[in-house]
Amino acid sequence: MVTGEGMIRILYFAQLREMFNREQENVSLTESITTLADLRRVLGERGTRWITLMQNNKTLAAVNQQLAGDDCVLRAGDEVAFFQPVTGG
Amino acid sequence: MNRIQQNDFNVAGEYARLEQQDNTGAIVTFTGLVRTEDDGEAVASLTLEHYPGMTEKTLQAVEDEACSRWPLNQVCIIHRVGNLKAGEQIVFIGVSSAHRAAAFAACEFIIDSLKTNVMLWKKQTDVAGVSKWLTQKAEDVEKNARWKTE
Numbered sequence: 489m490v491t492g493e494g495m496i497r498i499l500y501f502a503q504l505r506e507m508f509n510r511e512q513e514n515v516s517l518t519e520s521i522t523t524l525a526d527l528r529r530v531l532g533e534r535g536t537r538w539i540t541l542m543q544n545n546k547t548l549a550a551v552n553q554q555l556a557g558d559d560c561v562l563r564a565g566d567e568v569a570f571f572q573p574v575t576g577g
Numbered sequence: 578m579n580r581i582q583q584n585d586f587n588v589a590g591e592y593a594r595l596e597q598q599d600n601t602g603a604i605v606t607f608t609g610l611v612r613t614e615d616d617g618e619a620v621a622s623l624t625l626e627h628y629p630g631m632t633e634k635t636l637q638a639v640e641d642e643a644c645s646r647w648p649l650n651q652v653c654i655i656h657r658v659g660n661l662k663a664g665e666q667i668v669f670i671g672v673s674s675a676h677r678a679a680a681f682a683a684c685e686f687i688i689d690s691l692k693t694n695v696m697l698w699k700k701q702t703d704v705a706g707v708s709k710w711l712t713q714k715a716e717d718v719e720k721n722a723r724w725k726t727e
Contacts, residue, residue, distance in 0.1 A: 502626050502698035503710045553631040569628060573713035576625065576656060576697025577609060577668055577688055 494564020496527075501571040504547065507537060517564055524549055525558035527568065546572050579636045579654035581627060586655045586669050595673045598650045603677040605684040609668040611661050619704040625658040625667070628696040632656075639690045643672070646686070647679035654687060656697065686724055693721040 494517040500508050521527050528549075532539035541547050550569045551560050562568065588608055595604050611623050640652050653671040661667060670687050674680040691697075693713065702708040 499628070501628055501696075502700070505626075506710075550628075550631060553628075553634055569631070571628070571696070571698070572710075574693065574695060574697055575699045575711045575713055576627075576695050577692035577717075 496562055496564065496566045496568055498527075498531075499567065499569040501569065503572050504541060504570050507541060517562060522561060523558065524551065524556055524560045524562060524568070527562060528558065542570075548573065578652065579633075579640050579656075581629075581632055581636070581656050581658055583657060583659040585657070585666060588666075588669060591653050591655070591669055591671055595651050595653060595671045598673060600675050601650050601673045602675045603680040604671065604673045605677070605680040606672075607668075607670040607684050607688055608666055609688070611663050611665050611667055613663040615701060618701075620663045620701055621704045621706070622660055622662045622702045623667070624660050624700040624702070624708075625656075626698045626700070627658045632696040635695045636691070639687055639694060642690070643683045643687050647674065647683045649674050649679060649683055652683070652687070654691070656691070656695070658697070689717070689720045689724060692717045 495514045496517055497512060497514055499512045500510060505511055521530055528542040532542040548571055549556050551562065552567055588606065592604065592606060595601070611620065613620055636654060636656065640654060643649065643652060650673040653669065655669040657667055668688070668691070670684050672680045672683045672687070674683070699711045700708055701711055
């Protein structure tokens, strides 16, 4: 981790955890990531599966355990979660 | 009161706690079970995944909203996570109030809100061992939306 460069933690749940084959990861908040929309775009650059799911309107997000829209501004230390619509009950 | 747990719950025990308050004239409970059949498929089990921390917060928000909308004495919501076999209990909702109208309405509101707002995901495994993640039903979204306009 470069000094002065913040990290965010990303969590993936259920279908997305399996599709991306990971529960969580840390990502650097580079200059190209200011908002949740930027994060989706950057993660989408990883490949077809990533871009399809990151641009899918059924892929929802929470920032620090609050539902968040694409315009949400990300800050160092944030916990970002990606998941599809819930199915409990 | 609400909790997320792997262990089973005892409906009679939870009901007994709901009775223990003066001026309770009505108790409504709902228990959800793992169906043995879903869309014609024989179901072996469900695996419930949750987001520790946010699941509890979203469940508390549902309880808080129910308490702000109706005059309730007690609310008890229990949701299980982990692997649950067909026929097992998944969710319990118990509501007590002075009168039945509030208890019926609040109980239905809680299960409808829970299905669309609380961080829980179901993976269903059939008797042949094939698993799939269930998707949110439009019917559940409509039922929850109904509460926003009333």
